[in-house]
Amino acid sequence: MNKTASTIYLTGAFINILTLVFIKYLGINNLLKIDQIIFFRTLFAVILLTPFNINNIKSFKLENKHTFALLLILGILASVDAYLWNIGLQKVPVNNAMMMLFLSPIITALLSRFILKETIKRNTKISFIINSFAVLSVYHFSFNKFNIGYLFLLSDLFIYGFTAILIKKLSSYSSDFLVFVRLLILLPISFFIMKDIPIFNLKVLLFVALITFGYITERTLLTKAYQLTTITSIQPLRYFNIVFSAGLSYLILGEKLSLWQVLGVVVIIGSGVLLRVRR
16 A cells, blocks of 8 residues: 555544544533534535536536446435444443454455455554454453344444445546535435534534544544555554544543553554555
C-alpha cells in the first residue's frame, strides 16, 4: 500500500473515531438520541456538500443500468450500516461488541479476495494474527445467552465489507460524489426513522456541526483511500481504530484505561511499525 493511501486512511479513521466520541458524549448526557443525530448529521451534510457537487451532478452520466444498481445499493448499505451497529450495541455488552469488531478487517479482506480476486499478502496475514491477539488480550468475551443483537453486529461487519467493495467498483466516480450519493439516499430514510424533533441549544448545535464536518471529512478520506489501493492492504490499518478510540475516550470522556488496554494499544502500534519496516 502506498504512503498516500495509508496517510489518508489513518487521518480519516482518526476523525471517524473523534466524531463517534462526540456522538457518545451527546448520548450519555441525554442531549440527542442516535436517530436524531443521524438525521441532522445527514441533513446538514447534504446541505454543505450540494454546492460542491453541482458540477458532478451536471456531468453525471450512468455508464449502464449495472452502475445505477451499484450506486443504489451503496446508498442502501450506508443507510443500514448507520443504524445496525447502534441497534446491536443496545442489546450486546460493549466488550462483546468490541470482540466482534476485530473480525471486520478479516471479513472485508476475505470478501475482497473472493469477489475482487485481490491477493492477501503474507505481511497482511501476519498483521491480522498480531492485532487479533492484541484485541483478544484487551477485551474478554462473556457469553451468557444468545440474542438478536449478535446477528445485527455480525451482519454489519459484512455490510462494511460489501460497501468497501462497491466503492472500489465505482472508482470512476470521485470520492466526494460517492459520499454525496450515499447521503442523498440516507436522508429520507433517516427522516422517517426519527421519532421526534429535538430542541436545539447552542451547545448541541455546535456538537452537531462538529459531527457533521467530521462525518463529511472522514467519509471522503476513507472512500478516497479505498480507491487508491487494494482493499486487503488497508485492513490492518483498521486496528488503529482501537488505538484512536482508547486515546480519545480517555482524553474527552475521561474513560479509564486498564493495563491490558494499554498493552493492546502498544502491540497494535508495534504491529503497524513492523509491517511498514518489512515493506
